[in-house]
Amino acid sequence: MVSYKELGLVNTKKMFAKAVKGGYAIPAFNFNTMEQMQAIVQAAVETKSPVIMQVSKGARKYANPTILRYMAQGAVEYAKELGCKKPQIVLHLDHGDSYETCKSCIDSGFSSVMIDGSHLDFKENIKLTKKVVAYAHKHDVTVEAELGVLAGVEDEVSAAESHYTKPEEVIEFATKTGCDSFAISIGTSHGAYKFTPEQCTKDKNGKLVPPPLAFDILKAIEKKLPGFPIVLHGSSSVPQDEVDTINKFGGKLPDAVGIPESQLRKAAKSAVCKINIDSDSRLAMTAAIRKHFAENPGHFDPRQYLTPARENMKKMYIHKIMKVLGSNDKL
Numbered sequence: 200m201v202s203y204k205e206l207g208l209v210n211t212k213k214m215f216a217k218a219v220k221g222g223y224a225i226p227a228f229n230f231n232t233m234e235q236m237q238a239i240v241q242a243a244v245e246t247k248s249p250v251i252m253q254v255s256k257g258a259r260k261y262a263n264p265t266i267l268r269y270m271a272q273g274a275v276e277y278a279k280e281l282g283c284k285k286p287q288i289v290l291h292l293d294h295g296d297s298y299e300t301c302k303s304c305i306d307s308g309f310s311s312v313m314i315d316g317s318h319l320d321f322k323e324n325i326k327l328t329k330k331v332v333a334y335a336h337k338h339d340v341t342v343e344a345e346l347g348v349l350a351g352v353e354d355e356v357s358a359a360e361s362h363y364t365k366p367e368e369v370i371e372f373a374t375k376t377g378c379d380s381f382a383i384s385i386g387t388s389h390g391a392y393k394f395t396p397e398q399c400t401k402d403k404n405g406k407l408v409p410p411p412l413a414f415d416i417l418k419a420i421e422k423k424l425p426g427f428p429i430v431l432h433g434s435s436s437v438p439q440d441e442v443d444t445i446n447k448f449g450g451k452l453p454d455a456v457g458i459p460e461s462q463l464r465k466a467a468k469s470a471v472c473k474i475n476i477d478s479d480s481r482l483a484m485t486a487a488i489r490k491h492f493a494e495n496p497g498h499f500d501p502r503q504y505l506t507p508a509r510e511n512m513k514k515m516y517i518h519k520i521m522k523v524l525g526s527n528d529k530l
């Protein structure tokens with residue numbers, strides 16, 4: 200058993216309370232590779248932002264859970280080396296699928312876990328979440344739950360259609376489970392293809408415009424549970440310039456569409472205090488690598504193409520922190 204406190208990590212408790220009060224949201228960036236981790240830490244240190252580094256099931260399969268845990272420990276030390284005296288870094292399990300997975304992450308040094316019981320019926324979701332909360336809180340680890348179902352596909356989490364969170368269920372869910380936050384479904388979606396072209400309208404340039412988020416539901420939830428931390432999953436914006444770069448240099452991502460940043464900015468000012476961003480980092484990395492290979496066909500040293508990839512991800516993270524979430528200058 201390793202406590203996250205020994206590793207210099209923090210849980211989400213104080214961070215979320217401050218974010219809800221201050222009208223901003225904490226970035227939750229997924230990571231699988233050293234370059235992503237470095238870019239996340241550099242961006243957080245330079246903008247003086249707290250940050251959640253999260254690990255999905257796919258990440259654990261790709262990189263190995265032990266390695267990711269040590270990378271998070273390395274992230275804390277790296278942040279200090281970059282001049283941040285008191286880094287606020289959370290190591291979070293994204294979409295925990297069972298009590299056992301959550302327990303093993305807590306035992307190995309995670310400071311926050313998500314238990315995703317959104318595929319279960321309401322009562323079973325409460326039962327499973329409550330069990331995870333009981334174990335997590337014994338170790339001062341915070342728990343994110345999910346109420347409502349998000350559409351989309353990402354890292355083995357998939358659903359064909361979304362079911363919006365029902366505001367009439369949130370009080371019972373929060374009270375009975377004791378969870379510290381929960382993810383809601385108000386129209387965000389996993390992956391780089393969040394909406395089909397049929398679900399979108401077109402602007403004057405012919406670009407796809409996704410349907411707006413259900414802010415009425417978010418408002419109704421906030422009214423039921425004032426100040427309770429709310430989480431948005433599937434909140435990448437799928438930046439058009441990165442998609443264009445990918446397509447220009449041999450990629451094929453037709454009609455990829457995300458959540459407009461203006462909508463996320465509006466959400467960040469409410470009780471939404473954690474916004475999950477994964478696809479945008481993948482796009483930033485891939486765009487830089489495709490461009491680099493097209494311009495430098497002779498290069499074969501991974502450091503040559505991973506350097507601009509890391510730089511492009513860092514630029515994206517800084518943009519999100521400063522222009523979308525507003526979590527800069529909070530350390």
Ligand SMILES: [Zn+2]
Nearest residue numbers: 294389432433
């Ligand atoms: Zn998610």
